[in-house]
Every structure is written in C-alpha cells, then in structure tokens.
Amino acid sequence: MDPNSAKVDATAATSAIHRKFIRRFAASLGIIIACFALVLLGLDQAGRLPPPPLTANVCIDEKFRFLAQQDLKNVDLIAVGSSVTWRNLDLAVVKKAGLSKHPLNVAPCYLHAGETTYFTEFLLSRMSKVKQVITVVAPRDFEQCKQPNEAFFSRPLAEAYIFEGMPSFPIYLSNLKPALFVRDLLHIREMRQDPQHQFSIVMDGYGSGPLYSSSDWLPEPLLVPTCFQALAELEKVVNRHDARLIVAAFPMQPAWRDLHDPDGSLLDAFEQRLKSVLRSPTTAFVSGRQRALQDLHYADGVHFLWSSAQTYTRLVMNALTSKQAAVIPASSE
Structure with a gap:
C-alpha cells in the first residue's frame, strides 16, 4: 500500500471525525439554546420572567425594561x-x-x-x-x-435594547447570573403587581x-x-x-x-x-x-x-x- 495514500486516508478520516464532532456540538448547543428560550417564554407567560439582566440588579434592570417599552x-x-x-x-x-x-x-x-x-x-x-x-x-x-x-x-448592549429595538434574548443569553435569576423569578411577579x-x-x-x-x-x-x-x-x-x-x-x-x-x-x-x-x-x-x-x-x-x-x-x-x-x-x- 502506498504510504502517501495511507496518510491521506488517515487525514481524511480525522477530518471526518472533527466535522462530525462539530456538527454534533453545534446541534447540542442549538438544542440547549432552544430549550433556554422555551424556559424564558414559559416564565414570561407565567409572569415570572425577570427583566433582561443588563446589570443583574432586578430593580435597575426593570427600569431598562420600562425604557425599552x-x-x-x-x-x-x-x-x-x-x-x-x-x-x-x-x-x-x-x-x-x-x-x-x-x-x-x-x-x-x-x-x-x-x-x-x-x-x-x-x-x-x-x-x-x-x-x-x-x-x-x-x-x-x-x-x-x-x-x-x-x-x-454595557453601553452598546443597552443602546441596542432601549433605542434600536433589539430583542431581549441576547441579553439573557450573555449576561444571565443563574443564582440571581432564580432568586428574582421567585419574587418578580409580586414586585411588579403589589x-x-x-x-x-x-x-x-x-x-x-x-x-x-x-x-x-x-x-x-x-x-x-x-x-x-x-x-x-x-x-x-x-x-x-x-x-x-x-x-x-x-x-x-x-x-x-x-x-x-x-x-x-x-x-x-x-x-x-x-x-x-x-x-x-x-x-x-x-x-x-x-x-x-x-x-x-x-x-x-x-x-x-x-x-x-x-x-x-x-x-x-x-x-x-x-x-x-x-x-x-x-x-x-
């Protein structure tokens, strides 16, 4: 067998494995993001979605949310x-x-x-x-x-959200602090209504x-x-x-x-x-x-x-x- 051909076959096999891994990783990441979006949608419909976490302080972020509206x-x-x-x-x-x-x-x-x-x-x-x-x-x-x-x-992020109509999802995706998010979702409805x-x-x-x-x-x-x-x-x-x-x-x-x-x-x-x-x-x-x-x-x-x-x-x-x-x-x- 030609040694050069063997090397080419090995390289091709390795590349195929890499491409397969990247596809699976991208698919998994897409599924995770989609699930996260569904969680946010469900919380929003239940009145439990905290404001987009531009600062991760619910009171400040609620004012950003108000301004965006x-x-x-x-x-x-x-x-x-x-x-x-x-x-x-x-x-x-x-x-x-x-x-x-x-x-x-x-x-x-x-x-x-x-x-x-x-x-x-x-x-x-x-x-x-x-x-x-x-x-x-x-x-x-x-x-x-x-x-x-x-x-x-973040000024660019806040500017896009408040003045340019950017959806809030990228803010949740990039700035979310899980512990604070869970704490806030437990109380946000009462804070907004009472x-x-x-x-x-x-x-x-x-x-x-x-x-x-x-x-x-x-x-x-x-x-x-x-x-x-x-x-x-x-x-x-x-x-x-x-x-x-x-x-x-x-x-x-x-x-x-x-x-x-x-x-x-x-x-x-x-x-x-x-x-x-x-x-x-x-x-x-x-x-x-x-x-x-x-x-x-x-x-x-x-x-x-x-x-x-x-x-x-x-x-x-x-x-x-x-x-x-x-x-x-x-x-x-």
Whole structure:
C-alpha cells in the first residue's frame, strides 16, 4: 500500500471525525439554546420572567425594561438619580405645572452619583429633545463613587435594547447570573403587581415608583468627595446637551435627622457642598430645608409615602416657578 495514500486516508478520516464532532456540538448547543428560550417564554407567560439582566440588579434592570417599552422620541424632561428621585417625584404634577409636556422618570434604584452621571450621559446622547434634567439627592447618593462618571452596564448592549429595538434574548443569553435569576423569578411577579411589597417595582405611566408602606430604614450618612465631583460632572454633561439641570436636596425624615444630624449641621454642610460644585448660571437648586416640607409623611429615611411625594413635587414646582429663595442659581454661590 502506498504510504502517501495511507496518510491521506488517515487525514481524511480525522477530518471526518472533527466535522462530525462539530456538527454534533453545534446541534447540542442549538438544542440547549432552544430549550433556554422555551424556559424564558414559559416564565414570561407565567409572569415570572425577570427583566433582561443588563446589570443583574432586578430593580435597575426593570427600569431598562420600562425604557425599552417607551416611545422616547419626544421626551423633553427626564428625572435622574437613585430611588430618591424615582420614588419622590410625581411627574404628572411636573406636567401640570407646565414645566414639561413629555416628562419621564428614568431613575432606577441604588445608583450613586457617579453612576447617575454615566446613565444620564447615555440617555441624553440619544434623546435630543430633552431640555431639562431634574434630580433629587440625599446623602445616601454620595456614599460610594469610584469615579465621577462611572460605567455600570454595557453601553452598546443597552443602546441596542432601549433605542434600536433589539430583542431581549441576547441579553439573557450573555449576561444571565443563574443564582440571581432564580432568586428574582421567585419574587418578580409580586414586585411588579403589589405596591405594598417591601421591594415593590410598580411604576406609573411616567416611570415613577410610588411607595405606600413604611419601614425603619435610616441609612447612616457617608459623604465621599468623588461623588460631589460626579455632581459637577453631571452638570457639565447636561449643559453639553443643551439642557438645564435642576438639583433638589431631599428633606430628610425627622427620625433620620434625630439619629444622624440632631443639630442640623450635617445637612447644612451637605447643601453647601452641593451648591459649591454647581457652576452653570442655568442650574437651579432647591433646598430641602424649607419649613413647608416638615409636615410630610415618610416611608423611610429617604423616601416619602406617595401622597407626600406628590405634595413634595408640587412644592418643588412652586419653588421653580416663583421667586422663592429656595431656588438659587448656582453661579451666585
């Protein structure tokens, strides 16, 4: 037998084995992906499908899901920040006050100031009609910042999902964290449907997240300098996109003040630091130290119950549309 022919036959046999393995592997992979898609479909039909895991935090990802379902073309005002913004502003009141025709609360949970800056820049880069950006801040927003503009999700993936209509399946396929996914699917239906749930993510048509039940959460203040740099960067981002920034300092719960700031010096210093980093003459600052805010009802240290959130929003709007001293052009500080 010709040795060269034997080598050719052996090579051909090896190649055939490789091709067979690749076909079987591809088929197996296809079956696994198809089964995974069927699992997601079944969970969706049962109301148990967590939002696409862009960050693997269900509260943040639920806001991404909400945004992907909205028509964002004509939005002219966005509310940004953490749950201090998400749960404390009623944008129906903002619209009624005439500040905006198409407002949207884009704030999720848990963000710190640097992450808010990143998220705001991401949104404004694709939402050119936004002319006003409002944020409500509390010391909790300033407790952790690695940098002034801090990325916390894949921008290309989020852009494709929110603005370009990409299906959510690739996000599940690439970013799924099994343990978190299982935990979330056990609770997601109740979180979406029950406004009394401890971790409710029920949203109104404007994207706000009302609270109707109370807790004893009184977060200890920890103010990180980088977070104040992040607020300054947020102002620059907003101005670069030809929009106006409105910063409202949250009026902290009396029980929180009694525990962490009995003489008021901490919150006075906090507001002064906020104003000191804001430079644009178009920026407005609304103090949280107004007497009219003292009789509102709280869910916890940094959130109002919804009826008081509506009242608070009206007070902020009144401050912005009048000449009250609570509205301070930052450049005058």
